[in-house]
Amino acid sequence: RMRFLCLVVLFVLCFKSYECSPETLTIPAVINLPFPAYHSAKRLAIEDINNDPHILPSTKIVLEDHLIPNTPPIITLMMDLHERNISVTVGNEYSGVSTQTGIVGAIFDIAQVSGLVTSPLISDKTTYPYFNRISANGNGQMFALIDSIRYYSQTVGRGWSEVAVISHTLLFGVTLAETFIEGAGNDITVVTYQQFLYQSDEYDQEMREIKTSGARVIVCMLYAPAWDTLIAAANETGLVGDNYVWITPSPLVGSPIFKRETDVAPELARGLLGMFEYFPPTDTYTRFLERWQQLDPEEYPGTGPGEFPTLYTRLSYDMFRLTCLAANEIDKQGKLDLEHIPAELWAETIRKITFEGVTGPVALNEFGDRITDYSQSFYNPDTGTWTISAVWSKEGGFQPFPDVEVVWHSNSTSFPDLDIREPFHYWSCDDKEEGYDGTGKTISRQTPD
Structure with missing residues (x-):
């Protein structure tokens, strides 16, 4: 004993x-x-x-x-x-x-x-x-994205509620695209959904369909390596500019893809909106960043003075x-x-x-998923950084930061005009002369009695 x-x-x-x-x-x-x-x-x-x-x-x-x-x-x-x-x-x-x-x-x-x-x-x-x-479960990114489009549609007006969706055919892109389409509701219309083969450089047909649809908001579900060739093809088709808004989920926001030394792709991404989990500023991260920037990049690749760890x-x-x-x-x-x-x-x-x-x-939930809110950021190619402009939570919805304005593709904080209509020639009965409305919405057309 x-x-x-x-x-x-x-x-x-x-x-x-x-x-x-x-x-x-x-x-x-x-x-x-x-x-x-x-x-x-x-x-x-x-x-x-x-x-x-x-x-x-x-x-x-x-x-x-x-x-x-x-x-x-x-x-x-x-x-x-x-x-x-x-x-x-x-x-x-x-x-x-x-x-x-x-x-x-x-x-x-x-x-x-x-x-x-x-x-x-x-x-x-x-x-x-x-x-x-x-x-986190990627569905949260899609719910945040949907509410962000609703916010801009209600704030800015016409042009934001007609959306094109394009994704690669891998599981990541397809499942998130399906979540977005199913959750869009009656106030957001998905006018076209296009898919492309992963690692394909051919996007002509998909871009033509998006162009034909008339959508000015384009939601793009893809892994980072496909971005360069896809956005270049979109630009050649006339789908990149001050009157278009591109939105993407986490892969482009989180990866170092925009640090590539290309001549075209970073500039084409100016004003690109990206969704990600929301990581609030903390002392823990501040200390980590200070340490990261003091390390020897020869021993720790990606670190060193002026380097920021990606999400x-x-x-x-x-x-x-x-x-x-x-x-x-x-x-x-x-x-x-x-x-x-x-x-x-x-x-x-x-x-x-x-x-x-x-x-x-x-912290994780019972499904093993991160418990978190979500952020919306915009990309600035001049600094090579994403700036958080809004946060989304299930309880509070989409909430823009009052002290941060999105810098859009126009390189200004003015909301892009997405209400683009067919231009037309007209005859002015008052002025007795022919005119041309390039905006398709400045002149109100009427049929004389």
Whole structure:
């Protein structure tokens, strides 16, 4: 009996002092996007955890990088992780990839944490029980986008309520386009919906259809690499200018795509509106930014003086921190040294974690989705930055910032005139001369008695 009591005491002491914790914990990062700054953010997150005496004090996090853009080799990797009893991964930015790996994770008992994926399908916990993300369900972006169009339609008037939608044929674009079209309601008319093949450089037919539709508001669902060629094709078709408004969801806002040194695409994006999760300014981010700009870019690509981490980069940092904080909680339960940590335990623990990250307050709902409001930003090619001009929440709706005005494609803050009508020639009975109304709306036409 005395021996039994001694063993119990030893176990309690071991549990409380983390002496039963594993020496290392391997976290595989499956990365679909090759942007160097993402790796710098991952590295910083792991270094911060390993140097914090209050988080996993007896365990060193080991990052295992896998740059894999496509699904089949990722599934092979997950089978290998299962054989190695690794039951949590981070990464998988593409929705099309994540909807496949999420199913595989359920089969092989592997939890996943993504920083970027937005597909609404992931919220289905029957199919994706162990998938979590610190990005939000993309439907929220569409609800915010719809309300922003309603706001401008009510504020400015005619021309805003007729909308063209164009998306690539991948899952991300199609699902968000469907959400937008279904949610538009009676006061917004989708006059045309066009799709193009991903990685295609041919947009002639789609642009002609949009031009023919007469829409002046164009909602574009695409991944960042397609932007350059698509907007150039739109410009050649006459769909870019002071009397057009382009709106896009998160990929263009979050990625470093506009830092490419092209001659045309950045200028064509002047006044582009973008939707994203809303990350309020915090002291945590201020400290992170100061540190980011003091780092050596040779050692940490994408950092250095004058460099700002993109929204995607910040999400990558918080993705790792969330996962490590969950590991710390599992360690406190004395279960981090299990031969196989159940994916269900990972998922349940991850969804209970809350903290202030470099993207603001981080908390997930019961579906493993980020709880957040949304922002609308506009792009300025002169500074290469997005500026937040409004915020949207389910409770408060679309709320423009009173001290920030959108700088539109005209490079002014005056609302664009989207009420463009067919010009016409006319005869003035009063002036006894022929005239021409180039706006199609200045002169009121009447039939003489």
